[in-house]
Every structure is written in structure tokens, then in C-alpha cells.
Amino acid sequence: MRTVRTFRTAVAVAGALGVLSLTACGAAETGKSNEAGGDKTVKLTVPSWVGAQANVAVAKHILEKELGYKVKTQQMGEVLAWDALSKGDIDGILEDWGHPKEEKQYVETKKTVVKGGDLGVTGHIGWYVPKYFADKHPDVTDWKNLNKYAEEFRTAESGDKGELLEGSPDYVTNDDAIIANLKLNLKTNYAGSEAAQITAIKKYAKEKKPFLTYWWTPQWLNAQVDMVEIKLPEYKEGCDADPKKVACAYPHTPLQKFFNADFAKEGGEAAEFLKNFKWTTEQQNEVALMIAGEKMSPEAAAEKWVKENEATWKAWLPKK
Amino acid sequence: MSATVTTVSKAGTAAGDARTEDSGGLREAVRRRRKLLTGGGVLAALLVLGAVLLGGGGWPAGLTADISGPLDAANDWVVDNRDTHPLFLYFLLHLSNTATDAVDAVYQGLDALGWLGVTVAAVLVAWRAAGLGRRGLRAAVTALGAFAVCGVLGMWDATLLTIALMVVSVAVAALLGALIGLAAGLSDRVDRALRPVLDTMQVMPAFAYLLPFVLVFGTGTPAALFCTVIYAAPPMARLTALGLRGADPAALEASASLGASGLQRLWTARLPLARKQMLLGLNQTIMMALSMVVIAALVGAGGLGEEVYSALSTTDVGKAFTAGLPIVLIAVWLDRTTAAAGNGAGVPAPAGSWLHGGRAWALVAAAVAAAAAVRTATWPEAWTYDISTPVNKAQEWITANLTFTEVWAREFTLWVLNPLRDVLVWLPWWSVLLLVAAVAWLVGNWVSAVTATAAMAAIGVLGVWAKSLDTLSQVLAALVLTLVLGFLAGVLCARAGRLERWVRPLLDAMQTMPQFVYLIPVVALFGATRTSAIVAAVVYALPAVVRITTQGLREVDPAAVEASRSLGASTRQQLFGVQLPLARPALQLAVNQGVVLVLAVVVVGGLVGGGALGYDVIKGLSRGEMGLGMTAGIAIVCLGLVLDRVTQRTSRTPR
Numbered sequence: 001m002r003t004v005r006t007f008r009t010a011v012a013v014a015g016a017l018g019v020l021s022l023t024a025c026g027a028a029e030t031g032k033s034n035e036a037g038g039d040k041t042v043k044l045t046v047p048s049w050v051g052a053q054a055n056v057a058v059a060k061h062i063l064e065k066e067l068g069y070k071v072k073t074q075q076m077g078e079v080l081a082w083d084a085l086s087k088g089d090i091d092g093i094l095e096d097w098g099h100p101k102e103e104k105q106y107v108e109t110k111k112t113v114v115k116g117g118d119l120g121v122t123g124h125i126g127w128y129v130p131k132y133f134a135d136k137h138p139d140v141t142d143w144k145n146l147n148k149y150a151e152e153f154r155t156a157e158s159g160d161k162g163e164l165l166e167g168s169p170d171y172v173t174n175d176d177a178i179i180a181n182l183k184l185n186l187k188t189n190y191a192g193s194e195a196a197q198i199t200a201i202k203k204y205a206k207e208k209k210p211f212l213t214y215w216w217t218p219q220w221l222n223a224q225v226d227m228v229e230i231k232l233p234e235y236k237e238g239c240d241a242d243p244k245k246v247a248c249a250y251p252h253t254p255l256q257k258f259f260n261a262d263f264a265k266e267g268g269e270a271a272e273f274l275k276n277f278k279w280t281t282e283q284q285n286e287v288a289l290m291i292a293g294e295k296m297s298p299e300a301a302a303e304k305w306v307k308e309n310e311a312t313w314k315a316w317l318p319k320k
Numbered sequence: 321m322s323a324t325v326t327t328v329s330k331a332g333t334a335a336g337d338a339r340t341e342d343s344g345g346l347r348e349a350v351r352r353r354r355k356l357l358t359g360g361g362v363l364a365a366l367l368v369l370g371a372v373l374l375g376g377g378g379w380p381a382g383l384t385a386d387i388s389g390p391l392d393a394a395n396d397w398v399v400d401n402r403d404t405h406p407l408f409l410y411f412l413l414h415l416s417n418t419a420t421d422a423v424d425a426v427y428q429g430l431d432a433l434g435w436l437g438v439t440v441a442a443v444l445v446a447w448r449a450a451g452l453g454r455r456g457l458r459a460a461v462t463a464l465g466a467f468a469v470c471g472v473l474g475m476w477d478a479t480l481l482t483i484a485l486m487v488v489s490v491a492v493a494a495l496l497g498a499l500i501g502l503a504a505g506l507s508d509r510v511d512r513a514l515r516p517v518l519d520t521m522q523v524m525p526a527f528a529y530l531l532p533f534v535l536v537f538g539t540g541t542p543a544a545l546f547c548t549v550i551y552a553a554p555p556m557a558r559l560t561a562l563g564l565r566g567a568d569p570a571a572l573e574a575s576a577s578l579g580a581s582g583l584q585r586l587w588t589a590r591l592p593l594a595r596k597q598m599l600l601g602l603n604q605t606i607m608m609a610l611s612m613v614v615i616a617a618l619v620g621a622g623g624l625g626e627e628v629y630s631a632l633s634t635t636d637v638g639k640a641f642t643a644g645l646p647i648v649l650i651a652v653w654l655d656r657t658t659a660a661a662g663n664g665a666g667v668p669a670p671a672g673s674w675l676h677g678g679r680a681w682a683l684v685a686a687a688v689a690a691a692a693a694v695r696t697a698t699w700p701e702a703w704t705y706d707i708s709t710p711v712n713k714a715q716e717w718i719t720a721n722l723t724f725t726e727v728w729a730r731e732f733t734l735w736v737l738n739p740l741r742d743v744l745v746w747l748p749w750w751s752v753l754l755l756v757a758a759v760a761w762l763v764g765n766w767v768s769a770v771t772a773t774a775a776m777a778a779i780g781v782l783g784v785w786a787k788s789l790d791t792l793s794q795v796l797a798a799l800v801l802t803l804v805l806g807f808l809a810g811v812l813c814a815r816a817g818r819l820e821r822w823v824r825p826l827l828d829a830m831q832t833m834p835q836f837v838y839l840i841p842v843v844a845l846f847g848a849t850r851t852s853a854i855v856a857a858v859v860y861a862l863p864a865v866v867r868i869t870t871q872g873l874r875e876v877d878p879a880a881v882e883a884s885r886s887l888g889a890s891t892r893q894q895l896f897g898v899q900l901p902l903a904r905p906a907l908q909l910a911v912n913q914g915v916v917l918v919l920a921v922v923v924v925g926g927l928v929g930g931g932a933l934g935y936d937v938i939k940g941l942s943r944g945e946m947g948l949g950m951t952a953g954i955a956i957v958c959l960g961l962v963l964d965r966v967t968q969r970t971s972r973t974p975r
Contacts, residue, residue, distance in 0.1 A: 048633045076539045076620045076632055077942035083399065084620070085537045104946075105399070156733035157849050157929070165848065167940030190935050191848035192927040195632040199840050200848040200929075202635075203719075292634040297709075 041070040042270045043090045045081040046168065048194055052219050054287035055094040057120065057298035059277055061306050062313055066070075067269050078170050086112040091263040092274050095119055096256045097172060107258075114256030114264045120278040121218060125172065125250035127164065128215040131226035132208055143182060143232050150185040152210045161187040165213040167197040175214055175247040178232065181247035186212070202227060218281045220292040272318040279312065356762060363758045370750045371409035379749045379785035387782055388947025391457060395946035398535050408536075416542040419488070423541050427484035434696035435476060437688060439467045444684040446653065450660035462656045466649035473707065475624065475646045476699035482613055482623035483650065490609050493552040494602055500553070501560025501601070504588075505594070511561060516771075521554045522959030523916055526615050527923040528953030531946060534619050543622030544612075552609040559601030563594025599662035607832070610651045614834035618941070628836050637715045637840050638708025644837035651832040652825075719844040729851035732797075737850055745786055752789075753777060759966045774967035775958040784955045790932040791922055792848055792959060798857040798918045803911060806862050810869025811895065811908075811939045820870060827863035834926045835860060843928050853925025853934070860924075861917035865910045872906020873899055882964050912967040919960050933959075 042063055046056050060071040074090060082102040084090045086094055106113040133152075137220075139145045146162070153162030161308060164175060164186045171194075179186050191197040197213070198221055204211040205225045232249035239248040257274065264271050290301035306313060343468050418949040430438055442463045450459035470479040504511040530547055537543040567590050575589040591598075617625025627643030744752070756776045761769035780786045835856050846852040876899050884898045900907070926934025933952045940949015 046630070052632055053630075053633065074539070074620045074622070075617070075626055077618075077944075079533060079942065079944035080539050080619070083534075083944065086399075087402070087538050089538050089540055089620075105396075110400070155847075155849070156730045156738075159738070168942070169935060171940040189848065189929065190926075190931050191843075191929050192631065192636075192931070192935055192938065193839070193923075194845045195635050195840055196848045196852075196928045198635050199843040203844055203847065206720075295634065295636060295639075 014304070034172040036185060041072045042092075042267070042274075043072045043086065044092055044094065045090045046073045046075045047078060047081070047093075048075070048168065050288045050292045051121070051218050051284050052095040053291060053298055054168040054284050054301070055277070057302035058112065058279075058287060058290065058305060058313070059094060059274060059289070061299065061302040062316070063270055063273065065306075066317065067273060069270050082106060082113070085258060085260050086110060088112075088260050088262060090200045090260070091270075092116065092257065092259045094257050094277065095121070096258055097123055097251050098256075103201050112261050113258050114261050116259045116264070116275055118278060119255040119257055121255045121281045121284050123216060123218065123253045123255050125214070125216040127175075127232065128213055128227040129230060130205060130208075130211060131228050133210040136224040141228055141230055143184070143230055146212075146230065147185045149210075153186070153212045155189070157189045158187040161185050162212060163187060165200060165211060167214060168192070168194045170194075171214075171216075172250075173214060174240060174243060174250075177244055177246040178248075181245065182233070188214075218288070220285065221256050223285070223289050224293060225239065273316055276316040276318075278316070282314045283309070284314065338945070342624055359762050363754060366754055367751060370748065370754065372526050378745065379780035379783075383781060384783040385781050388951055391947040391950050392945070395535060395944070402536075412536060415546075416537045419542040419545045420540070422488045423484050423545065426487050427481055429961075430480045430484060431698075433688070433692045434694065435471060435699045436696040437692035438480070439464065439471075440691035441684075441688040442467055442653070444687055446657040448680045449657050455660050458543070459657045459660050460858065463653050466646075466653040470646040471648055472698035472703060472705050473642050473645060474699075474701075475627065475643060475705035478624045478627050478643065479646050479650070482625070482647070485541070485545065485613075485616065485621060485623060486609055486650070489548040489552065490602075490606050492545075493549045493605050493609060494556050494962050496549065497553040497556025497601065497605060498560050498598065500557035501598075502564070504557065504561035505564025505590075511565075514557070514561075518554045518558055518959065519964065520961065521550065523919065523964050524957045525863075525920050525937075525953070525960075526551045526612055527941065528950075528956055530615065530619060531941050531949045531953070534941070535944075535946065539620035541621055543619045544616035547619070548609050548612045548616055551612050552605045555604035555608060556598075556601040559597045560594065561603065563597025563601075564590055566597070567593040586792065588858055596662055599658060603655060603658040603662060606654045607651060610647060610654070610832060611834075613647055613838050621783070625834070628834055632836060632840070635840050636708065636712070637837075638711035639712045640837045640840070642706075642708050644833050647834060648832045650827050652828055655828075664957070687812060688870050690876050715841055715844070719841065722845060726847060729846040729849055732851050733849060737793060737797055737854075740797060741790050744789040744793050749780060749785065756962055756966065760962075763966055764968060768965040768968070772962045775961040775965075779955050779958045782951050782955055784933065784936075784951060787932045787936070787952070788955050788959055791930075791956070793935065794930060795857075795915070795959070795963065798854040799911075799914055800916060801854065802858050802861045802914045805858065806865030806910065806914065807869055807907070809862070809866045811873065813866060813870040814873035814899075823866075825876045827866060830859055830868055831863040835921060836927075839924075839928050848929035850925075850930055852928040853922075853930030856925055856928060857921045860921045861914050864913045864917055868906055868910040869903075872903035872910070875906070876902045908967070912964065915963040915967050916960065919956065919963060922956060933937040 012121075034073075044056050044059065046053055056073055060073065060200055063069040063071050076084065078096075078099065079102060081090065081093055082099060085093055086106045103175075107115065127143075137149065140149050153164070154160070154161045157163060162185060164179065166173060166175060166188050167190075169190070169192065175188050178184075179188065191200055201211065201213060201215075201221065202225065212230075213227075233247060235249045235251045240246045240251075254278030257277070259267070259271065259274065264275075267274075287305045289299050290296045291298050291305065294301075433441065443460045446463035447456040450456040470476060483847050500514065504514045526547055526846075529550065530543070533543040533547050537546065568751045571593060572585065572589055575585050580588060613621075613623065614625040614628050617623065618627075624643050624647050628640050628647075631637075631639035631643060739814035747755075753773055753776055757769045757773040760772035779785060809823070813823060838859065839852075839856065842852045846855060880898055880902060883895060884894050889897060922930065922932075923934040923937050926932070926938050933956050936952035937949050937956065940946065940952060
């Protein structure tokens with residue numbers, strides 16, 4: 001009885017393994033798209049922040065309406081997007097804030113990703129306080145005076161120190177090192193997502209409470225909540241080389257485009273168009289604000305912008 | 321078993337175990353007291369010894385082993401060899417491509433049916449599966465309502481993509497679960513070997529293994545599919561095994577004596593007898609798979625999850641809610657249908673009806689074919705209605721008018737969370753281990769004590785001791801809140817039947833609505849703080865606790881309650897003197913489930929300011945830092961094992 005049962009289990013297990021190994025009889029296609037519901041299309045990643053969504057929405061609109069492509073967009077984390085770009089799961093990243101490690105691995109070593117030039121927008125990360133607070137205490141904008149105001153930024157989370165509100169873990173931050181190295185009486189509080197951070201900022205702003213936050217431009221919320229940047233020790237090339245010893249501000253980063261190597265070579269008009277795609281911070285903000293502030297759908301916002309700015313985007317189209 | 325949208329898959333087993341144990345009676349109580357005394361004595365002695373020998377403080381740095389280095393190395397190896405190594409070319413990529421093709425095929429099929437075809441199919445299948453008649457009618461109306469609302473909300477395409485992913489992942493998970501359950505149901509040895517594996521899978525938050533899957537399969541459908549399968553398969557396996565083991569021995573004996581061979585017996589007696597349990601397993605599997613929809617979107621699965629996720633970037637609660645509601649509705653539709661099918665199993669079709677068996681199925685197929693022949697495409701744009709603006713308005717009104725929440729959050733953090741965390745971190749590491757061992761031994765047996773202590777020690781070895789204790793303090797606070805609220809609501813529901821019926825859709829929604837939808841309102845009310853994380857956890861874990869409590873109180877022997885009433889006990893006395901003590905096994909199960917569920921949302925808590933382990937997992941996932949993410953993920957699993965062992969009563973004493 002017992003042996004019969006063992007035998008039967010063994011047969012069942014062997015059967016299951018057999019089915020699995022049947023699928024493994026030949027080498028699989030490696031470049032196959034991992035996307036359900038798509039055919040021959042341009043695939044772009046949609047990062048989680050609105051500015052980058054504006055890029056994608058406008059590019060998508062023009063690719064579909066003017067060049068006759070089908071555009072698939074996929075939302076994912078930044079580093080995951082790099083990985084997907086290398087595998088060919090997506091064709092392009094339109095806005096990258098600097099990922100030196102990935103750039104080295106994929107662009108230089110594996111050569112599966114190529115640079116796509118400037119987006120035209122300059123990004124900058126920094127520490128910000130609301131304007132209503134800076135107006136009352138103008139000297140707060142110098143980092144040397146931050147300890148004086150630390151008490152004002154105190155919350156239940158930060159205990160007896162001032163709170164520095166942080167955002168999504170996706171974004172580059174040296175703040176813990178900066179605080180330690182500048183001997184500031186502050187403590188980081190990780191909101192954990194951009195949505196949570198924005199909601200928290202809006203909440204503070206509504207009650208006109210003082211707050212100190214890790215923040216960046218371009219960002220659509222800047223049009224709704226006026227914020228002033230704190231002057232940290234000036235950024236110099238290489239001062240952020242050792243992550244533990246950073247004691248300086250963040251650089252001004254010209255945001256970059258990156259493409260899958262095969263797409264850049266064989267992507268035809270779509271690749272050429274995306275390489276030409278370049279606009280200003282103001283233009284991006286205009287679309288971003290329509291999406292986030294007026295709660296228009298990205299498609300509608302892109303359509304409106306494209307209609308009003310024909311001269312700008314005509315220059316991006318491939319020369320015939 | 322009632323038709324509930326619940327992830328309580330252990331309910332059947334654990335409640336059964338606990339009930340048999342109760343008959344132990346007085347001897348059991350005496351044994352317990354003696355155990356308590358010895359345990360206390362040994363603990364006190366060890367505490368003194370530890371204080372003298374080991375001193376205080378957190379986990380000693382010398383006893384840690386950093387595993388993030390090798391993990392990061394493995395990460396790089398996979399990235400470098402993904403396109404060339406035979407393991408990928410000849411095996412994993414096949415899996416990945418098959419997964420994509422399967423989901424794509426189902427999606428194309430649904431798309432070709434058109435909205436009329438899909439709706440007709442859903443309604444009629446619900447009607448037939450729920451057993452025709454009145455019950456079938458109710459399931460059919462639910463299905464119709466669910467699909468109509470999905471269409472009206474303008475979420476038709478996203479809903480179809482989500483359903484396609486669900487169909488494939490539930491099919492694979494159910495098959496896998498049934499096979500494992502079959503093995504565990506037929507062989508004691510397999511059962512013993514699998515039990516700890518299934519236990520671990522149950523406490524493991526999905527975020528913890530999202531990362532390796534993304535690494536191997538890349539972002540997109542395959543990674544999402546496989547994660548969902550892993551998450552959803554255990555209840556099917558557990559309940560299949562339970563059904564096979566619980567089969568009436570008399571029926572099996574009868575079948576054996578009629579000369580049936582082993583295989584025949586399996587097909588004609590054991591499996592049919594286990595059918596009800598297996599359908600319950602399927603029901604649980606579907607619910608667990610659905611709860612993964614948004615998490616799957618984090619790795620690029622598309623569908624409703626992506627809609628919710630993208631609404632977050634503009635902090636658009638209305639849009640997130642619009643996408644979250646279809647998820648709830650699909651859950652309710654599938655739950656009611658499978659639960660009605662499970663309840664109806666074995667009940668003969670209404671006598672004299674010509675509509676039974678194959679004929680009804682043929683009718684369903686014919687009607688679907690006819691509806692598909694109409695060739696409707698996607699849901700017509702004109703029939704949609706945008707609810708996001710009113711929802712946003714309501715949200716703003718609530719957050720503007722409920723100002724006391726912030727004060728509460730502040731006081732709660734200052735007077736409960738901070739002291740709790742500080743005490744836990746201050747406790748010498750060895751005393752935490754001893755405490756865990758003692759509690760696990762008192763609640764369970766020495767096996768659970770050893771498991772729990774080993775898991776706690778593993779956390780220390782991983783080098784995330786302080787962070788884990790921070791998370792633990794949040795989990796404990798959330799658990800206490802959940803239990804207080806859950807027991808209160810459960811008692812109320814058990815006493816007033818009408819209230820329960822009224823609350824049920826709310827509980828369903830709380831459990832299946834993706835937490836991402838209410839993240840923003842929660843932050844707007846409580847700020848980006850640990851309190852927000854705790855509120856999210858309480859909302860998620862509360863329904864299960866309420867349900868188990870209600871059911872436990874209901875199942876108390878009415879004769880006992882009647883007896884106490886005739887002896888002149890007041891309502892209060894009846895409740896505290898009779899009902900609650902008799903429902904103790906159910907209450908203990910509620911505690912255990914509460915722990916598991918609260919822990920499951922720790923990672924989500926990291927998104928709203930919970931920090932600690934949850935934040936590390938998200939950071940690891942979104943930045944591709946395998947070492948950081950996996951270490952935190954493993955620590956959460958260990959924490960889950962500890963909490964599970966110290967709350968789960970086992971009647972299995974090792975022999």
C-alpha cells in the first residue's frame with residue numbers, strides 16, 4: 001500500500017517535470033516582447049513623475065498622428081526601465097536624471113543602450129522651504145541658519161530634530177550624508193512615494209505650516225505651491241563622488257534621452273523623431289500642469305499643446 | 321462555509337484543529353498552567369543569566385553576516401548572462417514567452433467577443449456555475465452589474481486585460497495547487513515536508529519576491545504572472561489536501577470493498593468527496609490573485625493596476641478610485657459565483673427541469689456565440705460616466721473637515737509608537753530571543769519555539785535588527801488596533817444579523833480595494849507618518865478579523881447560551897461568560913490572521929511614510945538594489961514566521 005502510494009507520487013512528480021522539460025526543447029527567442037496586447041509598435045516607458053509623462057504624451061501623439069506608428073507605453077521604476085531598455089522590452093527613455101551605474105553597465109560594457117542626446121530640460125534637486133515661511137524668515141535660505149530653525153520643522157516622526165521630508169525611494173538623494181557632514185540638527189523622513197510627499201506638502205501649504213523638503217524642478221506642483229530653495233554649499237564637479245562624504249548641493253542636470261541600440265539603428269522614422277525631440281523646461285511644464293493641475297488626460301493635454309505649438313514640433317519630424 | 325471575500329485560507333484547518341483540542345477539557349487546562357509555571361521559572365533564570373553574561377544592547381555586530389554582496393553579484397550575473405546562458409535560452413525564456421502568449425491570446429479572445437459577448441458570457445456562466453434556479457439568478461445579476469459598472473466607468477479595456485491576466489494566472493495557480501494538494505493529500509511524507517513551505521509562502525509578502533522575478537524575466541507580463549501564481553497557489557494546495565484527507569473513511573472503505581483500484585478510488589470517491597473544499601480553494605486562489613493586480617502593475621503588467629498606479633503620480637484620488645472599483649467588482653462577481661458553485665456542489669438540480677447538465681452549458685455556449693456574432697467592439701464611449709470629479713470633491717471635503725486626525729496621529733506617534741519602538745530597540749537582543757521562544761512555546765509547542773527563535777535570530781544575523789524592531793512596533797500597534805476594532809465590530813455583527821448583511825459589501829470593498837487607492841486620502845488625513853502606514857494596515861486586516869469573530873460567535877452552541885440565559889445571566893454576562901470563552905479558538909484564529917494580514921501591508925506602509933523594512937523593499941525594487949531589497953524581504957518573512965508561531969496554537973504535539 002505504502003509503496004504503491006510512493007510510486008504514484010513519483011509518477012506524478014515525473015509527469016510534471018516532463019511537461020516542464022517539454023517546453024525546453026529548443027532555444028527561445030530572446031528579443032521577444034514581454035508585453036501582452038501589443039504588435040509592431042514603439043514602446044516607451046512612462047516614469048512616475050508628471051514631467052516625464054508630458055514628454056511621452058507629446059511624443060506619442062505626434063508618433064501616432066503624424067508618423068502613423070502605434071505607441072505602447074508602460075509604467076515602471078527608473079532602474080527597471082534601464083533593464084527593460086537593454087532587453088528591448090522598451091525602445092526609449094525620454095527623460096533620465098542620471099544613473100551612472102546603469103550607464104556604465106549598459107552603454108559602455110554591454111552596448112545594448114545608446115545615448116540619445118539632451119531632452120532640453122534641465123533638472124535640479126535641492127532642499128526647499130515654502131515661500132510664506134521664507135518671506136517671514138529670509139535668512140532660512142542659507143544652510144548655516146538651518147539649525148536655528150530646526151525646531152520649526154519638528155514633527156512627531158523626527159523627534160527632537162527638524163524634519164527633512166523625503167520622497168520616493170526611486171529618486172537620487174544624498175541627504176542623510178549631507179545632514180551628517182554639515183552637522184545639521186535634522187532628520188530625514190521618507191514619505192516613500194512621490195504621491196505621499198506631494199500630499200504631505202499640499203497639506204502643510206494649506207495650513208501655512210513651515211516645512212523643509214527634498215524637492216526638484218521642473219515639477220508641476222511648483223506652480224501651485226511656491227517654494228524657495230535653500231542654498232547648500234556650492235556643487236563642484238566630483239564633490240558627490242563618495243556617497244558617504246557628500247557635503248554639497250546637487251548639480252544642475254541636463255536631462256538625457258536613451259534608446260535601445262537596435263531601435264536607434266533600425267527604428268526608422270520613429271527613432272529619428274525621438275532623437276530630434278527637444279523642448280524647454282517651460283514647454284514641458286505647460287503640458288505637465290495641464291495633466292496634474294487641471295487633471296486633463298495626458299492624451300488631451302498633448303493634443304492641445306501640439307495644436308498650439310506646431311512650429312516647435314515640426315522641426316522634430318524626420319527630413320524627407 | 322460562508323461566501324466571503326477573504327484571504328483566510330487557514331480558517332478551515334486551524335479552526336478544525338482548535339475545535340478537536342477543546343474536548344481535552346480540564347486536563348488540558350491543568351497541563352497549560354503547569355507549562356506556564358515551568359516556562360516562567362526557566363525564563364526568569366535565563367534572564368538573570370543573560371544579564372550577567374551577555375549585557376544589554378542591540379544585536380552584536382560580530383554576529384551579522386552581510387548577504388547583500390553575493391546578492392548584488394548574483395544580480396549582475398543574471399543581467400550579463402540573461403541573453404546567452406543556456407538556462408535562460410532553453411528554459412526560462414520559454415516560460416516567459418509562453419506566459420506572454422497565453423495572456424495575449426486570452427486578451428485577444430475577450431476582445432474579439434466584444435463587450436456584449438463578454439458580458440453575456442460572464443452572466444450566463446455565473447448563472448450556470450451557481451446552479452441555475454434562484455441562486456444562479458442572484459449570481460447572474462451580480463455579474464451583470466459588475467460588468468456594466470466596469471463599462472460605465474470607462475475602464476473596459478483595462479478590465480479585460482486584468483481579466484486575461486487573472487484567467488491565466490488562476491488557471492496555472494489552481495492546477496499547480498491541485499497537483500501539490502494531491503501529493504500532500506495522498507502522502508503523509510509529502511504533507512509533512514510541504515507544510516512549512518506553505519506556511520512560509522503564506523506569510524511572505526509578494527513584494528519580497530517581486531524583485532528576483534523582475535530580474536530574471538524582466539518587467540512585463542511574465543514576472544507579474546509568476547508572482548501572482550506563487551502568491552495564489554498555496555490556498556488551493558492546502559484545501560485540496562485537506563479535502564482529500566477529510567474524506568469520509570466509510571465511503572472510501574465502501575469503494576475499496578467494491579473492488580475499486582487505487583486510481584479508480586481517487587477519481588470516483590476521493591476527488592468528488594473533496595470537491596467542496598477544492599472549490600473553496602479555488603475561490604481563495606482567485607481572491608489572492610486579484611489582490612496582486614496593483615502590485616503586478618508595479619512590474620509592468622498593465623490593466624487596472626496600471627490605471628491605479630498612474631493616477632497616483634498626479635495624486636488623483638478620483639481616477640484611482642475609478643480604476644479600483646472594477647477590481648472590487650470583479651472580486652465580488654468571481655467570489656459570489658465560485659462560492660455559490662461550492663455551496664451548490666452535490667445539490668441536485670431542480671426536479672423536472674430540462675435545464676441541467678450539458679444542456680445548460682450548451683445553451684450558455686450558444687448564447688455567447690450569438691452575442692459575439694453581433695460584433696460589438698469595446699464598450700461604447702457614449703455610455704461612460706466620469707466619477708472622478710465628485711470623488712475628488714468628496715475627498716477634499718473630508719480632508720478639509722476632519723482636522724482632528726492629525727492631532728490624533730501626532731499623539732499616537734508620541735505616546736504609543738515611539739515608546740514601543742524605543743523599548744523594543746532598547747531590550748537586550750538575547751532577551752528578545754528568549755521572550756519569543758517563551759511565548760511560542762507557551763502558545764504552541766517546542767517546535768514552534770525553535771522555529772520562531774531561529775527566525776528572530778536570522779533577522780539579527782542579516783544585520784537589520786533595529787529596522788525590524790521598528791517594523792515590529794508598527795505591526796504590534798496596528799494589530800492591537802485591528803483586534804480591538806475587529807472584535808467590537810464582530811460582536812456587534814454577531815448580535816445583529818441585519819447589520820452584518822449591511823456591512824458585508826463594505827468589508828468586501830475594504831479587503832479587495834487596492835491599498836494604493838486610499839494611500840493619498842490616508843496621507844492627507846494623517847500626514848506622511850508611521851500612523852498612515854498603520855491605518856492602511858488596519859483597513860486591510862480588519863475585514864478578516866470581523867468575519868472570523870462573527871462566525872466564531874455564531875457557531876457557539878445555542879444550547880449553552882440558552883442555558884446561561886435561563887439561569888438569569890444578563891446580556892453582558894452571556895457575552896463575556898459564555899459566548900466569548902466558547903468562541904476562543906475562533907478568536908485565536910482571528911489574532912493569527914490579523915498578524916499575517918497586517919504584516920502583508922508593511923511594504924505598502926513604506927509608501928506612505930512607514931519607513932523601516934517596507935521602505936527598504938520598495939527601494940530595492942525600484943532601484944534594482946537586489947541586496948538591500950532581498951535582505952529586507954527576507955527579514956519580513958522571518959518576522960512573519962515569528963509572529964505566526966507566537967499566535968498560532970498547534971494541537972500537534974511532536975511524537
